[in-house]
Amino acid sequence: MGGKVSCTLGEVKNRADFIVYWGGNPAECHPRHFTKYTLTQKGKFIPNGRKDRTMVLVDIRETPSAKAADIFLQVRPSKDFEVITTLRALIKGQPVARDMVAETGLTLDQLQDLAERMKRARFGVLFFGMGLSMTRGKHMNSAAILTLAAELNAFTKFVAMPMRGHGNVTGGDVIMRWTTGYPFGVNLARGYPRFNPGEFSTVDLLIRGDCDAALIVGADPGATMPQPAIDHLARIPTIVLDPKLTHTSRLARVHITTAVTGISAPGTVYRMDEIPLPLRPALKSPYPTDEEVLRRIHMAVAARSRPAPPVVWPGPVAV
Amino acid sequence: MAAMRFIMNAGRTSKQGQQINVGKDNPEYDAIVSTLTFHPDDLKTLGVTAGMTVRVRSEYGGVADFRCQEGKVPRGMIFVPYGPPTCRLMGTTTDGTGMPTSKNWEVEVEPVDA
Numbered sequence: 066m067g068g069k070v071s072c073t074l075g076e077v078k079n080r081a082d083f084i085v086y087w088g089g090n091p092a093e094c095h096p097r098h099f100t101k102y103t104l105t106q107k108g109k110f111i112p113n114g115r116k117d118r119t120m121v122l123v124d125i126r127e128t129p130s131a132k133a134a135d136i137f138l139q140v141r142p143s144k145d146f147e148v149i150t151t152l153r154a155l156i157k158g159q160p161v162a163r164d165m166v167a168e169t170g171l172t173l174d175q176l177q178d179l180a181e182r183m184k185r186a187r188f189g190v191l192f193f194g195m196g197l198s199m200t201r202g203k204h205m206n207s208a209a210i211l212t213l214a215a216e217l218n219a220f221t222k223f224v225a226m227p228m229r230g231h232g233n234v235t236g237g238d239v240i241m242r243w244t245t246g247y248p249f250g251v252n253l254a255r256g257y258p259r260f261n262p263g264e265f266s267t268v269d270l271l272i273r274g275d276c277d278a279a280l281i282v283g284a285d286p287g288a289t290m291p292q293p294a295i296d297h298l299a300r301i302p303t304i305v306l307d308p309k310l311t312h313t314s315r316l317a318r319v320h321i322t323t324a325v326t327g328i329s330a331p332g333t334v335y336r337m338d339e340i341p342l343p344l345r346p347a348l349k350s351p352y353p354t355d356e357e358v359l360r361r362i363h364m365a366v367a368a369r370s371r372p373a374p375p376v377v378w379p380g381p382v383a384v
Numbered sequence: 385m386a387a388m389r390f391i392m393n394a395g396r397t398s399k400q401g402q403q404i405n406v407g408k409d410n411p412e413y414d415a416i417v418s419t420l421t422f423h424p425d426d427l428k429t430l431g432v433t434a435g436m437t438v439r440v441r442s443e444y445g446g447v448a449d450f451r452c453q454e455g456k457v458p459r460g461m462i463f464v465p466y467g468p469p470t471c472r473l474m475g476t477t478t479d480g481t482g483m484p485t486s487k488n489w490e491v492e493v494e495p496v497d498a
Contacts, residue, residue: 093398125393125488126457142391142461142488195395199486203479230396250482266482288408288417288467291474291484292446310409312468 079108083186088196141170236335287312324350387494417467421455442473
């Protein structure tokens with residue numbers, strides 16, 4: 066099954082009475098999520114706010130988010146796929162072996178209780194974080210939880226939403242999607258978009274050493290990517306646009322300081338539910354915006370490029 | 385003390401998020417991303433105390449040194465905020481997804497200055 070059953074955070078605020086956070090720690094990583102959208106807000110159909118909502122946290126350790134949860138389920142590392150698959154079976158009334166469930170760190174009773182609560186909810190949401198998408202199983206874990214949400218719609222209204230981070234990563238995906246048809250890992254070298262994660266995605270390109278220059282805008286791969294990728298960035302001409310000096314700046318040939326988007330630069334940011342929000346700067350910055358710098362680089366490159374020779378067909382023929 | 389095996393779980397913390405807005409180019413940020421959190425019993429078994437240094441070797445061949453602290457993690461698991469030291473431990477294959485395995489590595493931990 067493909068696709069994603071989703072909604073806006075406004076609908077979550079106004080309707081959701083059953084919230085599951087899976088493999089995420091919103092208390093530390095999305096500190097306004099509880100108070101703005103999911104737990105404490107009173108909504109149109111949730112008149113009593115927190116009292117009308119049930120929150121479940123599924124994670125491999127007891128993070129600060131557990132304090133906010135009604136139910137905390139501590140799953141063994143890398144057993145999320147098994148737990149999700151078990152839940153899919155339970156909501157359909159399929160038999161599940163108790164001893165096999167025990168391998169996940171949870172009991173069959175706990176999962177039966179969760180499955181029943183999910184089916185009884187009026188409007189349920191599954192928020193999933195990097196604890197699912199960056200561990201063993203990766204996209205298969207994400208696909209499993211999206212499928213679970215879709216299948217729960219046979220009983221009630223249920224949606225799933227990834228807990229996106231780092232400001233505007235959702236914007237990057239959304240813009241790539243409507244300009245090229247793909248969200249990331251897009252190669253435009255042939256003049257048309259080709260999508261192949263694992264081949265054209267940034268980490269893979271850098272580790273294989275396929276690219277001979279890099280332009281990094283508002284990201285810090287020098288502090289987040291595997292070391293061989295960082296080593297390649299240090300070998301090739303790397304240009305960084307960032308409001309602050311980062312680990313990538315240290316290994317780059319050029320660092321251009323830019324204004325902070327949302328504080329001293331205008332723009333549009335996409336919320337994790339893919340709603341675009343306009344930003345108005347509150348302060349002035351002595352630095353140019355990312356957009357200004359990119360525009361000027363583009364103009365300078367265009368001015369230096371010679372126009373391609375006209376294509377003549379058929380070419381001169383020797384007689 | 386011989387090396388012990390752990391599941392290494394990397395993630396983010398609010399303290400780290402605050403420090404990113406101050407700037408990564410300072411010793412406080414380096415201290416945050418170089419501190420491993422252990423279950424108190426695991427720390428005892430390893431023969432080290434909070435503040436001491438341990439060396440971590442990942443299943444992918446990377447090596448990095450960290451300072452230890454006690455905290456709320458299950459036995460057999462260690463937690464560290466993402467940063468340059470975790471980059472040295474991360475795997476290099478993405479399994480065709482574009483995303484390296486960035487959580488739950490099997491690692492070997494040994495005391496450095498015990």
